[in-house]
Amino acid sequence: MRNxxxxxxxxxxxxxxxxGVTTIFELFGTQDNVERVVRIKSGDSAATIGKKLAEAGxxxxxxxxxxxxxxxxxxxxxxxxxxxxTSRNNLWKAITELxxxxxxxxxxxxxxxxxxxxxxxxxxxxxLADYNSLHNAATDPALVQHLTGLPLKSLEGFLYPETYFFxxxxxVDSLLAIMTKQFFxxxxxxxxxxxxxxxxxxxxxxxxxxxxEAGSTDESARIxxxxxxxxxxxxxxxxCPTVDYILEKQGIRREVLTIKDTQIDNPYNTYVYPGLPPxxxxxxxxxxxxxxxxxxxxxYLYFFADNKGNNVFSxxxxxxxxxxxxxxxxx
Numbered sequence: 003m004r005n006x007x008x009x010x011x012x013x014x015x016x017x018x019x020x021x022g023v024t025t026i027f028e029l030f031g032t033q034d035n036v037e038r039v040v041r042i043k044s045g046d047s048a049a050t051i052g053k054k055l056a057e058a059g060x061x062x063x064x065x066x067x068x069x070x071x072x073x074x075x076x077x078x079x080x081x082x083x084x085x086x087x088t089s090r091n092n093l094w095k096a097i098t099e100l101x102x103x104x105x106x107x108x109x110x111x112x113x114x115x116x117x118x119x120x121x122x123x124x125x126x127x128x129x130l131a132d133y134n135s136l137h138n139a140a141t142d143p144a145l146v147q148h149l150t151g152l153p154l155k156s157l158e159g160f161l162y163p164e165t166y167f168f169x170x171x172x173x174v175d176s177l178l179a180i181m182t183k184q185f186f187x188x189x190x191x192x193x194x195x196x197x198x199x200x201x202x203x204x205x206x207x208x209x210x211x212x213x214x215e216a217g218s219t220d221e222s223a224r225i226x227x228x229x230x231x232x233x234x235x236x237x238x239x240x241x242c243p244t245v246d247y248i249l250e251k252q253g254i255r256r257e258v259l260t261i262k263d264t265q266i267d268n269p270y271n272t273y274v275y276p277g278l279p280p281x282x283x284x285x286x287x288x289x290x291x292x293x294x295x296x297x298x299x300x301x302y303l304y305f306f307a308d309n310k311g312n313n314v315f316s317x318x319x320x321x322x323x324x325x326x327x328x329x330x331x332x333x
Contacts, residue, residue: 036059036127036128037086037087037108037109037110037128038058038059038060038086038087038108038127038128038129039084039085039086039108039128039129039130039170040054040055040058040060040084040085040086040087040129041054041083041084041085041129042054042080042081042082042083042084042085042100043082044082045082046080046082047077048067048068048071048072048077048080049064049068051067051080051100052064052065052066052067052068052071055067055087055096058087058129060087060096061093061096066093067093067096067097070093070094070097071097074097076097076100076101079101080097080100080101081100081101081102081103083103084170084171085099085100085106085170086106086107086108086170087099106170107167107168107169107170108128108130108167108168108170109165109166109167110124110125110128110130110165110166110168111164111165111166112124112161112162112163112164112165112166112181112285113163114163114213114284114285114286114287114290115163115213115214115284115285115286115287116163116284116285117158117247117250117283117284117285118140118156118157118158118159118161118285119137119250119251120250121161121285122136122137122140125177130168130170130172130177131174131177135174136174136177136178139174139175139178140156140157140161140178141155141156141157143155145175145178149178149179149182149183150182151196151197152203154203154281155281156281157178157182158210158281158282158283158284158285159206159207159209159210159281159282159284159285159286160181160182160185160206160285161178161181161182161185161285162181162182162184162185162188162285163285163286163287164181164184166180166181166184168180188288189288189291192288192292194291194295199295204278205291205294205295206282206286206291207278207279207281207282207283208226208229208230208278208294209226209282209286209290209291209293209294210282210283210284210285210286210290211229211239211241211243211244211272211278211279211283212225212226212229212286212290212293212294213284213286213287213290214241214243214246214283214284215241215242215243215313216290216293216313217307217311217312217313218311218312219289219293221312221313222289222290222293222294223293223296223297223298224297224298224300224302224315225293225305225313226290226293226294226297226298227297227298227299227300227302228300228302228303228304228305228315229241230297230299231299231301231302231303232303233277233278235303236276237276237303238272238273238274238275238276239272239276239277239278240264240272240273241272242259243283243284244270244271244272244273244279244283245259245263245264245266245270245271245272245273246259246283247270247279247283247284248266248268248270248271249263270283300315301317302315302316302317303316303317303318303319303322304316304317304318304319304321304322305322306322306325306326308329314329
């Protein structure tokens with residue numbers, strides 16, 4: 003019992019240290035690597051601004067923001083505008099930028115193989131525009147034809163995967179135009195003119211499947227050749243990513259498809275419906291498009307993933323089954 007005051011003192015010291023470290027991280031630490039847009043209106047108080055920053059994930063605590071702004075004498079100097087906060091931002095720097103009224107462009111990276119839906123959700127996450135406005139524009143036949151020159155129902159496949167720097171005041175139509183323009187710019191760099199390509203849209207659809215199936219760029223031409231061989235023979239593509247595309251729209255993600263999944267009655271299901279799906283299932287990189295335009299026909303008709311990032315190819319179903327059995331035995 004004689005050591006109790008000492009234990010209490012030690013406990014209080016630990017609490018102070020934890021509070022101190024937490025406060026320092028709040029002031030000078032960073033949150034994550036995602037850039038986000040935050041719009042500050044004229045008349046927004048420090049408390050309102052702090053709440054907006056916390057909701058956007060820029061800071062952890064709105065109250066700490068308000069108190070620090072008051073201590074710095076900046077609570078009445080925070081300027082309205084549209085701001086971009088990055089991984090370099092912290093609580094201290096956020097107040098500084100809001101006091102100086104800095105506005106920037108926002109950087110967003112879209113990996114190859116993302117669907118239009120996932121791409122639009124990433125834009126919404128940045129704070130540039132809301133998903134419904136983006137989706138309405140991306141599925142407006144008039145805008146789609148204006149941007150692509152084709153009578154299509156959506157921009158699926160045309161939102162080129164790239165790192166973009168968008169102005170913070172960009173409109174929804176302009177944002178989609180920037181990404182679509184990049185798609186055609188990249189094609190022209192490789193001397194690909196969609197107007198001169200026979201059935202270019204079908205090429206784009208197949209390229210999107212190749213993009214999702216290939217474990218590496220080296221496999222792309224081989225997979226493209228395999229699928230084109232299946233199409234010529236009237237065989238179903240039986241591509242898992244086409245089923246994943248259906249499930250993604252339902253908010254479902256699976257590591258491995260079930261038998262029931264492959265039986266879904268949907269025109270995108272290439273296990274049930276022969277030929278290509280109605281539209282691309284993703285936004286492919288130029289490498290997948292080039293591979294589809296120049297496929298490697300090596301006589302393969304079957305393949306499966308080896309769980310190491312690559313695929314195992316076979317010319318016959320019997321060979322395909324034997325390789326699967328050997329791999330299972332090796333495991």
